[in-house]
Amino acid sequence: MAAEEEESGLLNRFIEGLLVGDERQAWSLVSGSAELTALAWLARSLRQALRPVEPEPAFRASLHATLVSSAIPARREESWATQHRTELLIGAALGSTLSIAGVVALVLRRRQPARRAA
């Protein structure tokens, strides 16, 4: 388990080096293990295969214009009730509990004189 964690950590540091362009240093991290070296090669291939893709400038500019125009209404700040939903729920639950307790207490109190009278 500890060895696996250590390998995952080394592999992660290798990938970090790969991403910042410090390959030489990165390879030294994994050179001690054939298995890790193989995974490092695969990581390198993935980085090359998944090179970032950028949106077309025309699309990017058009979407920018749409977003900053008034065509899409921004949702207004949420209402007080929405922002304090949790507090309201707790309050409602407490209120309900107290009401039920009150009713139960009332019923019990009414029953007691009846029992005494019996």
Place this chain on the structure above:
Amino acid sequence: MSWPESDELLVELARTDRQAFGELYERHVKRVYNYIYYRVSRQQDAEDLTARTFTQALAHLPRYRQQGVPLYAWLLRIAHNLVANWYRDNKRLLVPLEDAGDLGSRDGNPETEAEAGEERRTLLAAVAQLPADRQQLILLRFSEGLKAAEIAVIMGRSEGAVKALLHRTLEGLRKNLSERRPAAGKARTFPFGGR
């Protein structure tokens, strides 16, 4: 106009100022588009889903404060959910990556380029066979270049769990690739390319 460097401050401005939202968009559109592109593989669909991501982000901006995560993580979560819905609505299979645009080697040597292109297709096809969460992990790490801690926020896992999952995913991929290309596996120590 000069905008604050912090996304958090910019979000506050963007609640009332559309130009500020435009600045947020400019800061993150490449990352969002790139993520979506590699999930759906077609430019038109990637553009449509990118537009939907930012439209939804604009509409739900007041909620962002409650999330407590970096803005890019929030945007990528929106994108991830929209892509998932897109697959569900279109009844598509999660195998788009192998169709992703040809971004192979460009060294001018047709033979090398063809070989690099073939390797890339094989690799992306193998990635496309992974479960959605592992595809997401591979994209966030290798294409978006995010750190394990940042991915942990997006995926709702611990940093250690992300590192372990990446390790297991690479092991699985390597096994898959060596099964696909047994001859190449024997000829080389490693599945792809040289140093």
